[in-house]
Amino acid sequence: MVLISVFYVGFFWIKNKKGLRDIPFIKLYLVAFVWTMLLTVIPIYNSNKEFSGTETALSVAFFLYILAMAVLFDIKDISIDDYQKRTIPKIAGIKNTQRLSLLLTSISMSIMICFYTDILWYVLLLFTMSGIVIYHAPKWTKEFHYSLFIDGVLYLPGIMALISVIF
Secondary structure (H helix, E strand, O other): OHHHHHHHHEOOOOOOOEOHHHOOOHHHHHHHHHHHHHHHHHHHHHOOOOOOHHHHHHHHHHHHHHHHHHHHHHHHHOOOOOOOOOOHHHHHOHHHHHHHHHHHHHHHHHHHHHHOHHHHHHHHHHHHHHHHHHHHHHHOOOHHHHHHHHHHHHHHHHHHHHHHHHO
């Protein structure tokens, strides 16, 4: 994960070499993979729990959710990306990218509902907030809006899990 993070931006010792994020379509998967490892796999491993079907489902659900939110950042970058840079919004269009994001979020939430029925309120709130963000994402023109709202829904699972533990 450290190597992915370091090489994500670029190969610093070679001139004019771009990073892993410049390889078509791989950026989204790398971001989702690293965050999934950090948020689910490593904490589960450090808690000395065995990886059961429930933990695997949680990891898959988080991967899909982070992937769904990451694709929205490509919508923001569509006007500033190099002409040759191939991203999902450039190929499929903004509306289809929103649909993909909503589909991935729906699958993620369905997995969570199947394996974590006791937190249905949390999943429904997360799905609702994510849907609102997905719908409005193309309208935002400033980095601030993306950082506030998309990063906000990415923080929401952790905040909600903390609230559920406290109360």
